[in-house]
Amino acid sequence: MTAVDSLLMIPGPTPLSPAVRAALAEPMRSHTSTENAASMRRIADGVRACVGSRSARVYTFAGSGTLAMEAALINHAAPGDRVVVCSHGFFGDRFSEIASAHGMHPATVQAPWGSAVRVSDVERACSESAAPAVLTITHVDTSTGVLADCAGLARIGRDAGAIVVVDGVCATGAVEELMDGWGVDVVLTGAQKALSVAPGLAVLAVSERAQHRRAQLDVHAYYADLQRWDPVVDDPTRYFSTHATGLLRALEVSLDEIAAEGLPARFARHRHVAETLRSGFAELGFESLAGTDVLAPTLSVLSVPSGVDEAALRRGLAERGVVVAGGLGPFAGRAIRVGHMGTVGDAEVSRTLEAASNALSDLT
Helix, strand or coil: CCCCCCEECCCCCCCCCHHHHHHHCCCCCCCCCHHHHHHHHHHHHHHHHHHCCCCCEEEEEECCHHHHHHHHHHCCCCCCCEEEEEECCHHHHHHHHHHHHCCCEEEEEECCCCCCCCHHHHHHHHHCCCCCCEEEEECEECCCCEECCHHHHHHHHHHCCCEEEEECCCCECCECCCHHHHCCCEEEEECCCCCCCCCCEEEEEECHHHHHHHHCCCCCCCCCCHHHHHHHHHCCCCCCCCCCHHHHHHHHHHHHHHHHHCHHHHHHHHHHHHHHHHHHHHHCCCEECCCCCCECCCEEEEECCCCCCHHHHHHHHHHCCEECEECCHHHCCCEEEEECCCCCCHHHHHHHHHHHHHHHHHHC
């Protein structure tokens, strides 16, 4: 089984559509060309649609989701500022690590793995000590498969006067996000998950309120300083740093496909795929480690049946052409993480369940 034949069912990167793969194979463009500028403007429109904003300023540059997280923090909080972090797992904790690295003071409201942070606990954290400059929310944590109550948590942050930052890396394009309706100031994501593009793009949608906060700060960064990107956002033919032009073209095509499917239909498809996959794995003896009330539609974190070696199971799946991820943190060694977002549909779910059934038969 070659890499071309393998089905990638990890929580990102995700499989690409034929049109996106074709876009990646197009002749290279100049990063200051009118063609690339047109792509960037269309990308901004598509991103605004995905995050539910009419007017957010969209920044798309070469980098990872972690770079987008860092940019979201350092452009809206200063060293010494308090940052309230809503953590549902590994990637929520990453916000705390980034804040600490930049001399900020993170107040981490941490839920037990598999459950979501309670709004009342965040409200308490926001009212203690100094008012937070930023409140961060991980919409879906890739380590736990937990879906956050973004609307409720964002309301607490706005009431406290904080810039509300939502990490949509494992959500944007597959889960409803209402940036304007929820009062969210920044939604950040990467290209390689539900947006169904190859890794390498950091994407941020930024509200006018957040832009005003940035203008008040002295940001100690260069590439990640959004203000340095502003002239390029206004005129994408201008140069600040070389754009990942092939990835931008692929993102444009993917966003066109998302628009053609329609966001309500896309969200419903993700819910259907998640339910079908979890039901099939349950019949094989797997259990979801996230609570039933907080299950994300983009990935599943599943405990392996008793007596089954997790690493051996993943090897057995890989031998059958299906690649899944291992557990992280306290779930390491006892769970698999199965991504089902972006282009994944019923055919991919069926292939995954068949491979899992056959792999289990060899191990039990």
